[in-house]
Amino acid sequence: MDSNQVTSYQAFEVTEQDDGSFAQAIVTKDVPSLKEGHVLIKVEYSAINYKDALSSTGNKGVTREYPHVPGIDASGTVLSSSSDEFKAGQQVVVTGHDLGMNTDGGYGQVIHVPESWVHSLPEGFSTQDAAVLGTAGITASLCIDKLLMTGIGPESGPVLVTGATGGVGSIAVALLVDMGFEVYAVSGKADQHERLRALGVTEVFGREELSESNKRPLLKGRWAAAIDTVGGVPLENILKSLMPQGTAAICGLVSSPALAMTVFPFILRGINLVGIDSAEVSSAKKAAMWAFMQEHSSILQGYQDWVTPITLDQLPEYIDRILKGGAAGRTLVKVS
Ligand SMILES: NC(=O)c1ccc[n+]([C@@H]2O[C@H](COP(=O)([O-])OP(=O)(O)OC[C@H]3O[C@@H](n4cnc5c(N)ncnc54)[C@H](OP(=O)(O)O)[C@@H]3O)[C@@H](O)[C@H]2O)c1
Known part of the structure; x- marks a missing residue:
């Protein structure tokens, strides 16, 4: 997927209905044009956090306006960038800030985010590892x-x-x-x-x-x-x-x-x-936390058992599970 070639992408979108209820569907959206200081990222993986389950079911304390694409975690590859720090093809991870809250998030195959939210993929981690850990x-x-x-x-x-x-x-x-x-x-x-x-x-x-x-x-x-x-x-x-x-x-x-x-x-x-506020913690602190997890990357081996991989169409079932307190470990969402 190259932003110059691809003009649309698939996303799990939540919309508010006339009767006040919320509907979830996989829709096709247009790739936004790149703004100054922003990065367009092809999302490979996301995850389900408790906050994602709230956003996906219409919780206005998390997401004020719908239609909306949830997903506070996203890992993948830069499609295009107007930032000096990030180049097309670079592997990156984004967690928190406004991603998946009032900015379309990781349950879409493309995200468009300010450069200050983006981190280079920590060395030794795959994009899958980064989403398993994520927020x-x-x-x-x-x-x-x-x-x-x-x-x-x-x-x-x-x-x-x-x-x-x-x-x-x-x-x-x-x-x-x-x-x-x-x-x-x-x-x-x-x-x-x-x-x-x-x-x-x-x-x-x-x-x-x-x-x-x-x-x-x-x-x-x-x-x-x-x-x-x-x-x-x-x-x-x-x-x-x-x-x-x-x-x-x-x-x-x-x-x-x-x-x-x-x-x-x-x-x-x-x-x-x-x-703890993991969403708005400084970029430097987040980088330090990624470095800390790199030091303890051996935990990922024993943690494989705790990872449930799903695809975008399975989100409703697993969102329901986390809201009922029934999910165990991390639900890894394969987005692209
Ligand atoms: N402040 C931040 O920056 C930040 C960041 C991430 C998450 N959070 C918050 O941290 C919490 C956990 O997030 P998460 O993504 O890890 O969610 P999660 O995967 O759903 O984990 C929550 C766990 O809490 C237990 N639980 C569920 N309902 C409960 C209840 N009524 N009473 C007592 N325990 C219950 C369950 O574990 P057991 O079945 O093992 O008891 C459940 O698996 C959420 O409130 C989330 O909003 C905050």
Whole structure:
């Protein structure tokens, strides 16, 4: 596919209907003309993130205007570029920023994005590897980066990961294990506990372990750190169970965006609560996170089992699965 030869491409598009419902279809779209400082990319792979599932089903908190092509991750090859940094034929990856939110995203065979969103494909990674890691890998890496920044290391004690079979959770587990952390996991999927242990988790708890609201301001200190992807009551229980000077890095809200608790764990145990925004983090930080994942690229071998490859026409089924909390690992979307 060469932008000089190709004028149209296929995309998974979401449209708002007159009755307020949303329809999904594979449509043909025109390749946009290249704007100054932009890059036209032939997308080879994308993935399904929780945010993509929201955008694909009409969540206006994620995507304000439809018709829209979701997909916050995209890896592929530059078709044409008005940037000095990127040349036609170069392999690249884009995650986050406005891609797939209010800019047509990786579920289309072509994306047109500002050069500042684009990263050269990290050496040693294929375009498939880059999409498998994608936003989930960047987010897991940012969470770990924040743990390290607050003085947490493998010697500090056990780390708990929630939503452990999810995209962010499972990659966080694989990275932490590779770094020598003792990792514990919370997962609602009883049939995946064995697979999590195979990834190197010491013990897996069911979601019920953290799901009961507890009036006590502090619980027994068990975790040196936590990576939480779910929020709500589970997060309250985690913060109350951090050991002194412990850190919780949080990124998600699949359980709830609410947090109702006292300040006692903060002022009596000196714990840290740190947040992650993988979409708008600086380009330099994103590059550092890709470099971090390159250092731990060996995780990709053991992670193959956690990758489900699909094509654009299978998106509706898998989007539904992730919204119901039933997806495990990363759903890799072969786009072109
Ligand atoms: N802040 C950021 O930059 C950023 C970046 C990426 C993602 N996120 C957020 O992080 C979260 C995870 O994203 P993801 O793409 O990894 O999603 P995902 O693949 O769907 O993973 C979420 C996991 O959470 C668990 N879960 C689902 N529903 C739950 C519920 N009601 N209560 C408790 N646990 C539940 C499930 O794992 P188990 O079955 O194993 O429990 C599920 O696999 C989402 O909220 C997403 O929006 C934020």
